[in-house]
Amino acid sequence: MIFDELAQAPLQPLHLPWLETAGVACAVLRLDLIDPLLSGNKWFKLQHHLLAARRQGAAGLISLGGNHSNHLHALAAAGKRFGFATAGLLRGHEQDTPTVRDLKAMGMQLHWLGFAGYRARHAVDFWAPWQARYPGWHCIAEGGGGLEGARGCAAIIEQCRAQLAALGWEDYHAWWLAAGTGTTLAGLVLAEAGAHPVHGAVAVPADHGVEQNVTALVGAHGYHLHDAARGGFAHIDSELLAFIEQTERQCGVPLEAVYTGKALLALRDQVQAGRFARGSRLVFVHTGGLQGRRGYL
Ligand SMILES: *Cc1c(COP(=O)(O)O)cnc(C)c1O
Numbered sequence: 151m152i153f154d155e156l157a158q159a160p161l162q163p164l165h166l167p168w169l170e171t172a173g174v175a176c177a178v179l180r181l182d183l184i185d186p187l188l189s190g191n192k193w194f195k196l197q198h199h200l201l202a203a204r205r206q207g208a209a210g211l212i213s214l215g216g217n218h219s220n221h222l223h224a225l226a227a228a229g230k231r232f233g234f235a236t237a238g239l240l241r242g243h244e245q246d247t248p249t250v251r252d253l254k255a256m257g258m259q260l261h262w263l264g265f266a267g268y269r270a271r272h273a274v275d276f277w278a279p280w281q282a283r284y285p286g287w288h289c290i291a292e293g294g295g296g297l298e299g300a301r302g303c304a305a306i307i308e309q310c311r312a313q314l315a316a317l318g319w320e321d322y323h324a325w326w327l328a329a330g331t332g333t334t335l336a337g338l339v340l341a342e343a344g345a346h347p348v349h350g351a352v353a354v355p356a357d358h359g360v361e362q363n364v365t366a367l368v369g370a371h372g373y374h375l376h377d378a379a380r381g382g383f384a385h386i387d388s389e390l391l392a393f394i395e396q397t398e399r400q401c402g403v404p405l406e407a408v409y410t411g412k413a414l415l416a417l418r419d420q421v422q423a424g425r426f427a428r429g430s431r432l433v434f435v436h437t438g439g440l441q442g443r444r445g446y447l
Pocket of ligand 1: 190191192220221293328329330331332333334335409410437438439440
């Protein structure tokens with residue numbers, strides 16, 4: 151790999167009262183701590199795209215997202231770090247958010263597509279004008295999904311396994327992580343090949359097709375999906391915010407409200423409902439995304 155210079159994600163024991171009450175052990179794999187700019191699951195999803203761009207001799211990479219997008223943020227940071235130009239196609243009309251300011255500062259070329267323009271992103275001829283404008287650049291579908299994205303997430307498992315002994319764990323029983331498209335979850339399912347189940351806390355409503363997406367990538371086995379949307383994607387309620395604040399106070403792990411906060415709260419509900427036997431050992435993946443919380447926390 152050309153990207154070995156990045157740090158590994160630390161695996162840390164998670165001490166929270168509701169885990170201790172239930173006799174369930176949990177460790178958190180801190181993808182948020184890999185790098186100040188290039189962090190979270192989006193980095194893993196980008197790796198094969200970056201390798202492909204390098205192989206093709208592409209001068210740059212281009213992708214799309216919203217004005218708080220963790221995906222565009224990671225892409226801009228990776229471009230700056232590894233010497234690719236980047237362009238971002240944004241949903242809606244020009245806005246000034248902390249994320250947008252970072253994208254500009256990291257040298258990403260921004261284009262605002264409006265809402266109708268953004269809705270056309272799945273049309274067959276969507277990329278043609280952008281390929282004409284940025285010849286030879288590598289195009290990445292929204293969110294960096296698909297099999298390329300999932301394959302990059304297999305490394306998440308290797309990083310965890312390499313640190314189990316230091317934690318005093320021989321093995322673990324299951325994974326728990328937030329799902330948006332389900333690509334990261336699919337990557338874990340692929341790499342586990344049935345060895346341990348993967349639980350996805352789905353942060354988007356049922357009509358977003360997460361189950362179909364995961365099934366298309368890895369079939370129907372090796373994972374469980376739990377509804378964690380709490381009223382809609384990026385819908386933030388006061389119980390959630392209180393839980394995030396309490397968790398940070400109790401164990402020092404920062405969460406955001408769109409994915410990781412909802413995922414850990416859904417885990418708490420399942421643990422309290424007795425879903426995991428006493429003595430279970432779980433790995434919670436902190437998928438990052440903390441840059442996106444500057445707008446509301
Ligand atoms: C994008 C994102 C997810 C969802 O990842 P998928 O691979 O789309 O399921 C989860 N957590 C964070 C912090 C994210 O930015």
